[in-house]
Amino acid sequence: MTSPKKILETAMSQNRTVLSEYESKQILSAYQIPVTREFLVTAESELIRATNEIGYPLVLKGCSEDISHKTEQNLVRVDIRNDHEANIAFKEIMAVLNGAGGAVLVQELVKGQRELVMGMIRDRQFGASVMFGLGGIFTEILEDVAFRLAPLDKRDARDMMEEIRGQRILENIRGMGAADLDQLGDILIQVGRIGIEHDIIKEIDINPVIISEGKGIAVDALIVLESNLSKNKKSRHK
Numbered sequence: 001m002t003s004p005k006k007i008l009e010t011a012m013s014q015n016r017t018v019l020s021e022y023e024s025k026q027i028l029s030a031y032q033i034p035v036t037r038e039f040l041v042t043a044e045s046e047l048i049r050a051t052n053e054i055g056y057p058l059v060l061k062g063c064s065e066d067i068s069h070k071t072e073q074n075l076v077r078v079d080i081r082n083d084h085e086a087n088i089a090f091k092e093i094m095a096v097l098n099g100a101g102g103a104v105l106v107q108e109l110v111k112g113q114r115e116l117v118m119g120m121i122r123d124r125q126f127g128a129s130v131m132f133g134l135g136g137i138f139t140e141i142l143e144d145v146a147f148r149l150a151p152l153d154k155r156d157a158r159d160m161m162e163e164i165r166g167q168r169i170l171e172n173i174r175g176m177g178a179a180d181l182d183q184l185g186d187i188l189i190q191v192g193r194i195g196i197e198h199d200i201i202k203e204i205d206i207n208p209v210i211i212s213e214g215k216g217i218a219v220d221a222l223i224v225l226e227s228n229l230s231k232n233k234k235s236r237h238k
Contacts (some may be wrong), residue, residue: 004027016065037108041090047087047106110212114210207221
């Protein structure tokens with residue numbers, strides 16, 4: 001696995017301000033945040049190795065630092081159940097990418113009905129602020145989120161989970177067991193650590209975090225970086 005420092009240095013050397021989903025999740029994983037099992041592939045031979053390693057059902061996604069809204073661009077195929085479906089999905093996604101330098105992310109299908117959002121926003125005055133709330137495609141509509149300045153401790157993380165209006169989603173409800181609040185809290189604490197240890201990171205968006213068998217798993221993630229121009233301005237003012 002490539003280290004967070006190396007991933008960030010590479011992106012900065014290329015004057016990029018956005019990491020791909022794959023790069024973003026490598027950074028999360030380096031901080032012990034659970035992410036989906038996945039492989040980045042560019043050829044059908046790699047696709048077969050990836051599907052054999054992970055097993056069906058699968059999700060296939062277009063993956064590039066230039067892509068942030070994959071569903072809207074027809075770059076996501078869900079519930080792929082065999083080699084034939086995987087090959088079709090792979091070819092369709094690569095056709096949409098049209099040689100734009102992207103690849104296909106072959107990912108395990110995480111099963112769970114509850115979706116959360118976690119992340120970090122860097123405020124110019126106060127620094128890294130960690131976010132927690134209800135996730136999925138309706139995050140922006142529901143606007144049910146809580147914030148705390150990093151670093152967080154376990155009490156801070158628990159307070160955030162108790163603060164949102166939809167906190168009952170974390171409880172034993174409708175046959176779904178209660179979420180592991182300690183594990184979710186650990187993720188929030190680690191998100192704060194990332195923000196503190198890498199001031200080049202401007203935003204972290206982990207959406208959704210799916211609760212599967214009580215545990216949170218980061219299914220999609222996006223990390224946004226400060227531009228080199230902004231970074232240079234900060235350095236001159238220190």
